[in-house]
Amino acid sequence: MTKILFMGRKKVSAALLEFLSAQSGIEIVGVLTDSHLQGSPTAAAAKRLGLPLYTFDTALEAIRAGRLKYDLGLSVLYWRKLRDEFLTAPARGTINFHPAILPEYKGTGGYNLAIMDGLSEWGISAHYIDDSIDTGDLIEVVRFAMNPDTATAQSLERESMQHLEQFAKRLIMQAVESETKLPAFPNIGGGYTSRAEMEAMKEIRPGDDVGRKIRAFWFPPYDGAYIEIGGRKYTLIDRRILEEVAPKDSTSLFAGSADA
The missing domain is CATH 3.40.50.12230 (Rossmann fold)
Structure with missing residues (x-):
């Protein structure tokens, strides 16, 4: 045993x-x-x-x-x-x-x-x-x-x-x-890689591959790749992920267009 x-x-x-x-x-x-x-x-x-x-x-x-x-x-x-x-x-x-x-x-x-x-x-x-x-x-x-x-x-x-x-x-x-x-x-x-180092990687910086970084840190409910405005962090999402998380039966006349 x-x-x-x-x-x-x-x-x-x-x-x-x-x-x-x-x-x-x-x-x-x-x-x-x-x-x-x-x-x-x-x-x-x-x-x-x-x-x-x-x-x-x-x-x-x-x-x-x-x-x-x-x-x-x-x-x-x-x-x-x-x-x-x-x-x-x-x-x-x-x-x-x-x-x-x-x-x-x-x-x-x-x-x-x-x-x-x-x-x-x-x-x-x-x-x-x-x-x-x-x-x-x-x-x-x-x-x-x-x-x-x-x-x-x-x-x-x-x-x-x-x-x-x-x-x-x-x-x-x-x-x-x-x-x-x-x-x-x-x-x-x-x-x-420490947790602090990993969290620091999430910030979008000049020269970043933004799409790749968004995907690399997309893991709700955790904060993802972000930009900071006025001292507040805002997690970014791209169109492909947005379509994946949308309800399967949802439709939009304008989804994916420049004015969406």
């Missing part, structure tokens, strides 16, 4: 919890998620499955007290940096599924940069967690085609989650069946 501490958020984590709970030989001993937010799909799945919910601090306290013991940690879009006993407690380590290509794209803003950089493929990386961010040894990177001239951050995230779910199911089962850590290789090089 492999005991797992699961850390994650969003619908993909809820789906993985459902999957893992149905597997023989796995016991989910705890779940860390965004349970402080109303409507958390992962928290709802944990409650439905009767799994114990922890906060970062209560889990750390339980590990230190010996009440929370596990063999393998899993991190799926978990936003807190793990430290202390989270790094040392599991004999088989903690695997993080990072929604970007490593080692090239560490930190945040991966979807945005993939579009801004004009990449023709994107990917999901699995790596062991160490005491920094997205720097632990790499286990595997799966890649898939993308079109940087039509993708938005929102559409790329949606496609990435589909690949992440299938990749995570396969790799987690490999880790469960292994008595030791999976083979991994150094995660060297690349660049790190």
